[in-house]
Amino acid sequence: MNKYCVSHSICCTVQADVPLLDKLTQELRRGGIVLAVLGALRQEHYGYSLRKALEEEGLAVEEGTLYPLVRRLEQQGLLTSEWREEGRRKKRFYRLSADGTAVLAGLRAQWRALSDSIERITAEE
Amino acid sequence: MELIDRYLHAVGERLEAPQRDDVLLELRGAIEDEFDARSAEATDSDTALVEVLRAFGAPAQVASAYGPQRSLIGPALYPEFLSALRTVLLLAMGLLLAICLLQGLFEAETFGPWQLARLALEVALWASAGVLTVFIVLERSAEMPGTGEAFDPRQLPAASAQRINNGDVATNFVSEAVFLLWWNDVLVMQNWLPAFGEAFPLQLGASWSAWSIPLNVLFAALLLLHGSVLLRQHWLRWQLIAEAVLNVALIAIGTALLLAPELVRIEGAFADWVNAERLARMAILVVIGLAVWDLWLSARSWRRPVAGQAI
Numbered sequence: 001m002n003k004y005c006v007s008h009s010i011c012c013t014v015q016a017d018v019p020l021l022d023k024l025t026q027e028l029r030r031g032g033i034v035l036a037v038l039g040a041l042r043q044e045h046y047g048y049s050l051r052k053a054l055e056e057e058g059l060a061v062e063e064g065t066l067y068p069l070v071r072r073l074e075q076q077g078l079l080t081s082e083w084r085e086e087g088r089r090k091k092r093f094y095r096l097s098a099d100g101t102a103v104l105a106g107l108r109a110q111w112r113a114l115s116d117s118i119e120r121i122t123a124e125e
Numbered sequence: 126m127e128l129i130d131r132y133l134h135a136v137g138e139r140l141e142a143p144q145r146d147d148v149l150l151e152l153r154g155a156i157e158d159e160f161d162a163r164s165a166e167a168t169d170s171d172t173a174l175v176e177v178l179r180a181f182g183a184p185a186q187v188a189s190a191y192g193p194q195r196s197l198i199g200p201a202l203y204p205e206f207l208s209a210l211r212t213v214l215l216l217a218m219g220l221l222l223a224i225c226l227l228q229g230l231f232e233a234e235t236f237g238p239w240q241l242a243r244l245a246l247e248v249a250l251w252a253s254a255g256v257l258t259v260f261i262v263l264e265r266s267a268e269m270p271g272t273g274e275a276f277d278p279r280q281l282p283a284a285s286a287q288r289i290n291n292g293d294v295a296t297n298f299v300s301e302a303v304f305l306l307w308w309n310d311v312l313v314m315q316n317w318l319p320a321f322g323e324a325f326p327l328q329l330g331a332s333w334s335a336w337s338i339p340l341n342v343l344f345a346a347l348l349l350l351h352g353s354v355l356l357r358q359h360w361l362r363w364q365l366i367a368e369a370v371l372n373v374a375l376i377a378i379g380t381a382l383l384l385a386p387e388l389v390r391i392e393g394a395f396a397d398w399v400n401a402e403r404l405a406r407m408a409i410l411v412v413i414g415l416a417v418w419d420l421w422l423s424a425r426s427w428r429r430p431v432a433g434q435a436i
Contacts, residue, residue: 046154046158047151047154047155047158048154048155048158048159048162062182063155063159063177063181063182064180064181064182064187067151067181068187068190071151071191089154089157089158090150090154091154092151
């Protein structure tokens with residue numbers, strides 16, 4: 001595996017066993033996952049079904065990342081939840097709250113603006 | 126499924142009570158859903174379960190993702206902690222020095238080097254423990270003094286201020302404190318090894334008597350200067366000038382002493398095989414050399430360009 005060494009300062013912040021590209025990709029995805037989760041939860045989902053829905057759209061999110069994130073978003077008031085029984089199992093179903101809907105609209109606008117800018121800046125001539 | 130119970134038990138041990146049951150119930154459902162999906166494709170269900178649990182992550186990792194990020198002293202408070210620790214340690218050492226000097230001058234109490242070092246270490250440890258405890262309490266109570274205030278660029282040090290080398294300045298500070306104690310007969314070297322008390326009676330010669338007060342003033346000034354520099358963590362312009370002037374004075378006094386007759390007297394069994402006079406002059410030469418080095422460093426800091434300007 002190639003080790004990308006852009007500058008000394010970047011190399012120093014990257015653990016030797018994690019390739020730089022993976023690390024940067026992870027950072028790039030972090031904010032996007034929140035947006036994707038909020039978007040997907042315009043429809044009601046429980047944890048596993050949400051993960052599958054994201055995966056089907058090409059966004060695989062690790063279990064250890066997704067479940068705590070959903071819970072945190074709920075604590076922040078962006079999601080509502082209720083326990084229901086489905087298939088003989090109790091499941092917690094999440095849905096976007098009114099606050100979450102407003103935040104999602106704001107984040108989508110920011111995302112589009114950011115994406116357009118990045119696209120223009122990084123476009124190959 | 127016993128493995129799921131063990132996994133959830135390990136996660137639950139690390140979660141706080143109010144959310145524990147809720148999180149564990151949800152996690153169990155999620156793990157079982159994932160396991161159902163994966164075991165439908167896998168031949169060995171035990172291996173499939175291990176893979177599912179691995180995908181969720183180690184229990185400590187999962188629990189920390191659900192809880193608030195906790196540190197003994199977090200990044201928001203850490204710079205304040207370092208600054209407070211430095212200030213308290215300096216004040217504690219200054220106070221210890223003052224008490225020892227007063228006890229020595231008014232009650233004729235003396236200390237051996239080991240005794241003094243142990244005392245200084247004890248004071249430093251208690252002071253550090255106190256600061257650490259206060260900041261741990263602040264961290265736990267989520268109080269962040271100073272961090273909520275807007276950053277004010279006008280409070281930044283002057284562009285000419287130079288960041289100090291803590292090791293150099295702290296070494297100077299300690300050496301000056303030790304000298305002051307020794308010079309005023311509070312720190313008695315003969316107490317180092319009690320057996321030497323009688324056999325190694327080193328006495329300063331008459332040439333020193335004229336320098337008693339000037340050396341006290343000079344070293345007290347150096348001590349205060351280095352203490353203030355350690356507190357501020359920067360060399361300001363006036364401090365560099367003071368450092369240069371005081372080092373020139375030290376070099377002058379050292380040279381005068383080198384030219385003076387009889388610096389030390391030694392009696393007893395050691396007098397025959399230790400050339401104490403020569404040793405004393407060599408020691409003074411070393412001190413002069415260190416003063417010249419400090420003088421050079423202050424001159425170099427003075428000439429250093431302002432950050433961001435062309436070199």
